[in-house]
Amino acid sequence: xxxxxxxxxxxxxxxxxxxxxxxxxxxxxxxxxxxxxxxxxxxxxxxxxxxxxxxxxxxxxxxxxxxxxxxxxxxxxxxxxxxxxxxxxxxxxxxxxxxxxxxxxxxxxxxxxxxxxxxxxxxxxxxxxxxxxxxxxxxxxxxxxxxxxxxxxxxxxxxxxxxxxxxxxxxxxxxxxxxxxxxxxxxxxxxxxxxxxxxxxxxxxxxxxxxxxxxxxxxxxxxxxxxxxxxxxxxxxxxxxxxxxxxxxxxxxxxxxxxxxxxxx
Amino acid sequence: xxxxxxxxxxxxxxxxxxxxxxxxxxxxxxxxxxxxxxxxxxxxxxxxxxxxxxxxxxxxxxxxxxxxxxxxxxxxxxxxxxxxxxxxxxxxxxxxxxxxxxxxxxxxxxxxxxxxxxxxxxxxxxxxxxxxxxxxxxxxxxxxxxxxxxxxxxxxxxxxxxxxxxxxxxxxxxxxxxxxxxxxxxxxxxxxxxxxxxxxxxxxxxxxxxxxxxxxxxxxxxxxxxxxxxxxxxxxxxxxxxxxxxxxxxxxxxxxxxxxxxxxx
Numbered sequence: 001x002x003x004x005x006x007x008x009x010x011x012x013x014x015x016x017x018x019x020x021x022x023x024x025x026x027x028x029x030x031x032x033x034x035x036x037x038x039x040x041x042x043x044x045x046x047x048x049x050x051x052x053x054x055x056x057x058x059x060x061x062x063x064x065x066x067x068x069x070x071x072x073x074x075x076x077x078x079x080x081x082x083x084x085x086x087x088x089x090x091x092x093x094x095x096x097x098x099x100x101x102x103x104x105x106x107x108x109x110x111x112x113x114x115x116x117x118x119x120x121x122x123x124x125x126x127x128x129x130x131x132x133x134x135x136x137x138x139x140x141x142x143x144x145x146x147x148x149x150x151x152x153x154x155x156x157x158x159x160x161x162x163x164x165x166x167x168x169x170x171x172x173x174x175x176x177x178x179x180x181x182x183x184x185x186x187x188x189x190x191x192x193x194x195x196x197x198x199x200x201x202x203x204x205x206x207x208x209x210x211x212x213x214x215x216x217x218x219x220x221x222x223x224x225x226x227x228x229x230x231x232x233x234x235x236x237x238x239x240x241x242x243x244x245x246x247x248x249x250x251x252x253x254x255x256x257x258x259x260x261x262x263x264x265x
Numbered sequence: 266x267x268x269x270x271x272x273x274x275x276x277x278x279x280x281x282x283x284x285x286x287x288x289x290x291x292x293x294x295x296x297x298x299x300x301x302x303x304x305x306x307x308x309x310x311x312x313x314x315x316x317x318x319x320x321x322x323x324x325x326x327x328x329x330x331x332x333x334x335x336x337x338x339x340x341x342x343x344x345x346x347x348x349x350x351x352x353x354x355x356x357x358x359x360x361x362x363x364x365x366x367x368x369x370x371x372x373x374x375x376x377x378x379x380x381x382x383x384x385x386x387x388x389x390x391x392x393x394x395x396x397x398x399x400x401x402x403x404x405x406x407x408x409x410x411x412x413x414x415x416x417x418x419x420x421x422x423x424x425x426x427x428x429x430x431x432x433x434x435x436x437x438x439x440x441x442x443x444x445x446x447x448x449x450x451x452x453x454x455x456x457x458x459x460x461x462x463x464x465x466x467x468x469x470x471x472x473x474x475x476x477x478x479x480x481x482x483x484x485x486x487x488x489x490x491x492x493x494x495x496x497x498x499x500x501x502x503x504x505x506x507x508x509x510x511x512x513x514x515x516x517x518x519x520x521x522x523x524x525x526x527x528x529x530x
Contacts, residue, residue: 025506129512134502162504197523237399237522239427241290243515247394250512251519257502258462 001046001072004092005079010146017095018043019148020080023087024055029158030091031061041093041161044068048077051088058089082150096165097147100139100174103164104181108136110256111164111178111210112249115171115224116142122216123147124155125246130163131156133253137164139178139210142171171212175227178210187212187228188252189220190242195235196255204230205259211252216245266311266337269357270344275411282360283308284413285345288352289320294423295356296326306358306426309333313342316353323354347415361430362412365404365439368429369446373401375521376429376443376475377514380436380489381407387481388412389420390511395428396421398518402429404475406439436477440492443475452477452493453517454485455507460500461520469495470524476517481510 006012007020021030030042045062052059052071062069080090103111112130117123123145130138140147147153147165168174175185184207186199199205212228214220225231234248243251271277272285286295286307295307310327317324317336327334345355368376377395382388388410395403405412412418412430433439440450449472451464464470477493479485490496499513508516 125509125512128505129508131503132499132501132505132508132512157506159503159505197526234397236397237526238396238424240393240397240424241422243394243397244390247390247397247512247515250508250516254516261462261502 001076001080004046007092008082008150010149013146013148019093019095019153020150021091021093021153022081022083022089022150023154024058024089026153026158027058027089027091028061029161030093031058031065031067032161033065040065041096042067042091043094044070044092046070046072046077046080046090046092048072048074048088055089082154095148096161097167098164100166100168100177103137103139103166104177106136106164108164108183109208109260110135110253111137111139111183112253113139113141113171113174113178113210113212114144115212115220116215117144117213117245119216120145120149120151121155122245124152126213126249127152127156127163128159129246129250130253131159133250133257135163135253137166139166139168139174141168141174171224172227175212183208183210185210185212185228187220187225187231188234188248189214189225189231190233192231192233194230194232196232196252197235199230199232200255200259205256206263209256211249211256213245213249266341266345269311272357273347273415275414278411278413284358284360284418285415286356286358286418287346287348287354287415288419289323289354291418291423292323292354292356293326294426295358296323296330296332297426298330305330306361307332307356308359309335309357311335311337311342311345311355311357313337313339313353320354347419360413361426362432363429365431365433365442368402368404368431369442371401371429373429373448374473374525375400375518376402376404376448377518378404378406378439378443378475378477379409380477380485381480382409382478382510384481385410385414385416386420387510389417391478391514392417392421393424394511394515395518396424398515398522400428400518402431404431404433404439406433407436436489437492440475440477448473448475450475450477450493452485452490452496453499453513454479454490454496455498457496457498459495460498461517462500464495464497465520465524470521471528474521476514476521478510478514
């Protein structure tokens, strides 16, 4: 338990290649059998006595997956938990990311590359939206937040387990690899001339695509924007100053999903 | 100042019909001259000495709008502020909502009705997204959160000043009024058979529309869902359990905006 408590710190997570997932929904996703028949990411579940009584379904899922279910006191849960009001359930999981090369070898049709996205909640919500839009993977590139940050995991509402997840320190390298894998690279940027609806009209969005999203405050630097095949803005029809990152990402990814699903063949 | 500090409490806001807006972006929007040439909503700006030095543009905007600029100590800002790290600027503003009847008399083409949306941040983000999508108004119906809640105002990033805003205690009445004003009422609900892309294909989204969004946790109750002309779901292409309310609202409103803008005539 003491060792698990340290997983709140990024350096320990990276060393152990393990992270924590909180709450019933997250634990359920961690215990779900992977579609490819491989061993799931969950290594152990810590549960309070009350949560153990409340979530018999999860206890059975843990047993089915041959995952230890350890009943602990509330103060232990408090140490493992990142929330103000813990729900009594924390799963210790193996890292689920893959190398960028492995992600791209699966011939993805829709990928989100986050360039220097720093806010844990935003990154988690982008992962959730990418999953909802049916994207094959999310790449956290440059100085982006650690996907195993407890806030990111929580904001993803289990989606960290659903799609390919890669981390790479170099944004330019990620873009080059995506293009080499046959993806059209579209940068989302408010300053672009081409808007998302017009892009849709030109069939641009039908292509297998990697969307490039920038930092929530300063967007994409010029040097990164220039790496893209096209730069696209989400139109602001009213007087809002901007959209938040996750909303803009959801609109871009869903526009691609719609266009790809409608494309002939 | 003491009276203004009380505006943190809903009962005092409602009595005074005044609310507070924090931070440079919010204060800028509060001071912007309304398009219709009427007097703006801002009554007074409280600023720390540092913020006064830093934001000469805002001080000029206040002077142009004949709005008092009151320099106060940091501890006064702290009392007026809802944030942990106040930015030294708080505007006291007149309420900006209108009656539902007045909002509907303006022949809106796109409106969001929030039914029992309780989280202040979510409601503010819906207002921001609705503004970005070019919606004409947002109706906070039923037991929805007060739009003048400091967290709602902050999450709207100034959009509370940009579009028609109404509050009405009765969801059914709001729906009936929207329909009587010629709007097609579409309820967003994960259980619907019709998905947003299919709705788009049938030209359904070209009509002047009021979207009905439910509570972030329990969605729309049956009784409310049945009031809509059609129920539409945002498709989940991947394995995400759901989308958050504001993202779902953004996807619906942007789909309507695109369809309406493309419709012949």
